[in-house]
Amino acid sequence: MTFTVREPRVQEAAEIADVHVTTWRETYTDLLPDGFIDDDHVRARHRMWATLLADPREEWIVRVAERDGAVIGLAMAGPANGQEGEPAPRERQLYMLYVLAAEHGRGAGQALLDAVLGEEPAMLWVAKENPRAVAFYRRNGFRFDGAEQQDPLAPKIVDARMVR
Secondary structure (H helix, E strand, C coil), X not given: CCEEEECCCHHHHHXXXXXXXXXXXXXXXXXXXXXXXXXXXXXXXXXXXXXXXXXXXXXXXXXXXXXXCEEEEEEEEEECCCCCCCCCCCCEEEEEEEECHHHCCCCHXXXXXXHHHCCCCCEXXXXXXXXXXXXXXHXXXXXXXXXXXXXXXXXXXXXXXXXX
């Protein structure tokens, strides 16, 4: 069966949070410090998704991909944030796009990106250590602009900004 992309429902917050956590485990486990994705992290994702879905804002676009009644991916875009007091290079930003590893290469990531950004100019931050994601964004017209940042809680990950 094929997947569908749609707006998430409030009652799906826990399922979406679980997919968010699972995709992080699948993608970043080797790059994150031991214990990074602990019970507190999981609870924080559950609270975050419950809040996001309970109080949707017009300027934010959130979509999920679903196959056979289960959420397989998620994406969110909204107003861009600058870095260290500088203005953002684009007005829109892709904040997250995650698809379960079992679904990679089946079109859900592309459909989610198209649903939240379309073809409009945008920016995003990507882990330089995630070559699959970098290649995906390059195919979609994004290029590195030289800006980088690092989270002290995840020292093995360097986030690089891409723009189109």
